[in-house]
Amino acid sequence: MPLHVSQAPAPALHSVLAALGSPAARETGTPALRSVQGPLSAELPLPVHVLDIGAPTLGSAGTPRTRLVGWRFLIRGGDHTLAAADTVPTADGWSFSHFSEGPYIASTEKALYQAEAAQSGWQPRLLSVPELYMLTLWLHGDTDADPSQGAPDGADVLIPLAPAPPGIAAHRPQRVADLLPRLAVRLVPPPLLGSTA
Template structure:
């Protein structure tokens, strides 16, 4: 079974395409990628925000993550050079920003790992991005498509990961979030 990326809302894709056509928005990209060729959005993922600060014990359940927008990896030919994020607004989706640095390539790597994991386990997952700002973590969130007793939500933390969390290793989502809330500094990766 392969990993299928969700279809983004047309308004989110349009916002990113408009930003890629805007010289003012493109000036925010520091890379020289804009000089090599046309840039194109790829690998759309819904972005979910989880705020552990809303709970006294710091352990917010994954079910409380709320979708805030979409992130697209930006390709220059076959190379990922940046990411573009949209935010949900009362009027639809609006372009928020371009991002460079380690996260676009880390996202691509996590997607490749998720495809391998999905093929090896035959478990279909819906990929999402999870941002946990209070714990300085962004992760690829693999949510089981089918409600199966043996299927659990998995998180693949992106590099750079929080201290004590191994990046690019699948973790049981609830276990990882609980350990982050407890402030443990030595988290063991799941053997999956």
């Protein structure tokens, strides 16, 4: 079943296209961008949400708290995905942030293929857990939802991207209700030495 990929805000896409059209993209971008000769395109925009650790990880109703921090586009040259381009919110809307490459690019593509093979319709998003150096493909069940809003539902699915933290299997889809409690335990700071925790 096809994924319901959201449309990114126009200023976010325009900022990425402007960055791709700039000579700096080829000169100072990632090695993969410098090596390609043909045109580059920005595809598969994914909203990037961060698990909010500033508040309790789980709200009073057991709902995880997240916040939108940007949009990520996969950058293709010919038949290959070469890099990602991230945008960030600004006072004026959206602005290009940076290009990146590395294992999360191929892992994101693999997770998207996994999701497409599922028998359910999903709205793909990225969910980051910076404290664990973890990124997941978040498959949101409400395909009509505003991609910049909302929190993971217990029935939503997370696919941890590689490299995943120790003890978390990369590319093993798990329901939010099953995975987030395991992550919450890891996010609780250990007691101080000598305390009576």
